[in-house]
Amino acid sequence: MKILVPVKRVIDYNVKPRVKADGSGVDLANVKMSMNPFDEIAVEEALKIKEAGGAEEVVVVSIGPAKAAETLRTGMAMGADRAIHVTTDNEVEPLAVAKILKAVVEAETPGLVILGKQAIDDDSNQTGQMLAALLGRPQGTFASKVVVEGDSLAVTREVDGGLETVKLAMPAIITTDLRLNEPRYASLPNIMKAKKKPLDAKTPADYGVDIAPRLKTLKVAEPPVRSAGIKVEDVDALVAKLKEMGVA
Numbered sequence: 001m002k003i004l005v006p007v008k009r010v011i012d013y014n015v016k017p018r019v020k021a022d023g024s025g026v027d028l029a030n031v032k033m034s035m036n037p038f039d040e041i042a043v044e045e046a047l048k049i050k051e052a053g054g055a056e057e058v059v060v061v062s063i064g065p066a067k068a069a070e071t072l073r074t075g076m077a078m079g080a081d082r083a084i085h086v087t088t089d090n091e092v093e094p095l096a097v098a099k100i101l102k103a104v105v106e107a108e109t110p111g112l113v114i115l116g117k118q119a120i121d122d123d124s125n126q127t128g129q130m131l132a133a134l135l136g137r138p139q140g141t142f143a144s145k146v147v148v149e150g151d152s153l154a155v156t157r158e159v160d161g162g163l164e165t166v167k168l169a170m171p172a173i174i175t176t177d178l179r180l181n182e183p184r185y186a187s188l189p190n191i192m193k194a195k196k197k198p199l200d201a202k203t204p205a206d207y208g209v210d211i212a213p214r215l216k217t218l219k220v221a222e223p224p225v226r227s228a229g230i231k232v233e234d235v236d237a238l239v240a241k242l243k244e245m246g247v248a
């Protein structure tokens with residue numbers, strides 16, 4: 001079995017995003033970019049399944065600008081076998097990403113696609129679900145545990161108030177949650193080896209996908225600054241305040 005892992009290059013999670021002065025978006029000039037953290041978890045899970053004998057090949061795919069190739073090299077330094085880079089300088093919305101991934105899945109026929117539950121730049125949480133719908137395949141989203149059982153998978157999902165385990169017939173789609181695993185770091189020798197692994201360059205047009213945006217961003221703004229709290233004398237005053245605010 002082959003596992004496909006879509007990985008997105010996003011603003012590093014340690015960087016505090018700066019909004020552009022004209023409110024048209026986030027300023028990405030000279031900002032550290034990294035693999036989306038949930039996608040690192042997806043790569044790790046694919047590698048674990050391969051190491052346990054459940055898959056023969058792990059392929060990483062990214063849709064994005066020339067520099068997304070660095071993110072793919074990171075995936076290969078972690079252990080993925082090869083990469084597909086669908087190059088575009090335009091912002092690609094989740095629906096267009098899902099359509100391109102559908103075409104990649106049709107060309108590559110993986111038994112499993114593991115995506116992150118969301119990209120930390122757009123926080124859409126849509127691509128995995130849309131891909132499963134476009135392909136008509138079962139999906140296990142927000143996975144905190146994945147067990148391969150022959151031709152099917154047991155996926156434990158983080159849902160409100162607990163955990164739910166679902167059984168999926170493969171081929172299937174999984175999206176990762178934070179507690180699924182601890183992604184490995186790439187070692188220096190593996191970073192060197194990754195430079196020689198195959199990276200296939202494609203374009204959205206190769207897959208016949210129209211990536212024209214369907215959404216228009218009206219405005220991007222900093223979150224409001226939190227206003228200072230108040231101090232109350234005792235518990236009675238606290239309860240009275242909470243009642244006043246309608247929360248008790």
Ligand code: AMP
Nearest residue numbers: 006007063115116118119124125126127
């Ligand atoms: P989103 O729906 O945008 O929150 O993204 C969810 C997941 O879809 C990400 O964690 C990635 O696994 C995948 N994904 C989204 N955008 C891209 C992209 N441009 N290239 C590769 N994978 C992507």
